[in-house]
Amino acid sequence: MMWLSGGFIFRRGDSFYHRLDPRAKLLNSVLMFVTTLLARSIFEMVLVIVFMVGLSAAATVLKRVARTMAFTALFSGFIFVVNVLFTRDLETSVLYAIRFIAIVVSTSIFFITTSPDELEQVMKMFRLPRDVVFAFVTAVRFIPVMMLDTIQIMDAQKSRGLELEKGNLIRRVRNMIPILIPLVVNSVVRSGELAEAMEARAYGAVPRPTSLLVYRARRADVGVVCAAVALFAIAAYSFYFVVPVRFP
């Protein structure tokens, strides 16, 4: 679980990809996502994966992306087996399995390199209601805090003799109660305190508040988006105009 969540949690970095305009990062991830859906041959899919791995290396997050890929591969294995059983088509099954990994990686790269603040700016640019943006961004921002809370609560309860790994399934589920109740109560209390603190700092005083960050596209932004557009164009062309070469 930690592996999977680690693949979507932002950690501050100083690579060229971290410094990109968040709109460029979002566009790049969306293009990658769509390209993986359009790709109909293993070659195209591998090309997309190689591009994303290259970006991950440039963004110095290759290790985290590799871990996410390894974790996702478990589900991909399941997708592969189910497809082989029902379609009896090995190539399509491999394609679907790789596509799942590519979809996860395309979104993972965006989330691990984009701070909640940048995410907020991107959502505001799409003119989404401020309350909705704030609720979403706060939820993302609080994931690591809640994970830390969970660890501390587990430590406290284990120190009182709670053995989470002991007993049958029902007992194990019941053992989670001392973890879940403090976690939920803390979260509710924290959200109430946060609301009060925000109101005390004039949240909602004006309908359109000003912004701290103003983004302008630079060469690196344009370069990354152009590369993604090129890949997307290849996949789109191949999808509509080329009959895929299939292995006999």
Place this chain on the structure above:
Amino acid sequence: MIEFRDVSFAHQSGVRALDGVSLRVEAGEFVALVGENGAGKTTLVKHVTGLLKPASGSVLVDGVDTREASTAQLSRKVGVAFQNPDHQLFSETVEEEMSFALRNFGFPPELVRDRVSWGLELFGLGEYRKSSPLILSGGEKKRLTLACILAWDPQVVILDEPTVGQDAIQKEKLAGTIQMLKSAGKTVVVVSHDIEFLWPIQPRVVVMKGGRVVGDGPATAIMQDRDLLGSARVAQPQLVEFYQELHRRPGTPFVHPLDAARWAEEAMRP
């Protein structure tokens, strides 16, 4: 009772939290761990109950290597009251909350009832017996967590920032409880930034900085070392500062910081 042998530990993020810590705490000793935030105090404490295992070196509790025992087994000997009481309170009533660990350790029902009553009375929480622990004030929650720990009578009691959110009267009561535990022969370890609270109880003081033990000795010696405490970002007790200020003057009658404390107490008496 507790022994750290050249213990090092790094968090997943790569931050080195303990760096070659060697420390021995004898049975019945009262030790205060002080140091700036992030010095490694809580990490050190978590090693005692086996919540964290050393990356190198070893931790022995009553002769048992913590790597060889589960947290539940170690917790029977070591009770830890963590800093934030909201991280452990979950039961429907205060008495159920207190009985949680006792039931986990398999205490017989009549003993559970006796222990719960004893703990609630000791910490002045009897009136809340049937109340939800979640409606208690911050200070009451803190006392409840301490009562929960003492209920199963561990040999070692570790208190992580026990004075946070406590008023002056409760701090005095807490100091009294620590004295009581000392008299009962318990090993008490207190992690605290509250130097004014620690000074009158006169513990052995262990100063931590950057994951290392940089000072270790009786309170009177350590608290007078302004440079040592300053380097670990720990303030001196006001009475020690007062004593040192007076001691610089010629002909001072004070030869020991506790003399200054006694003099100040007498001078302030109406």
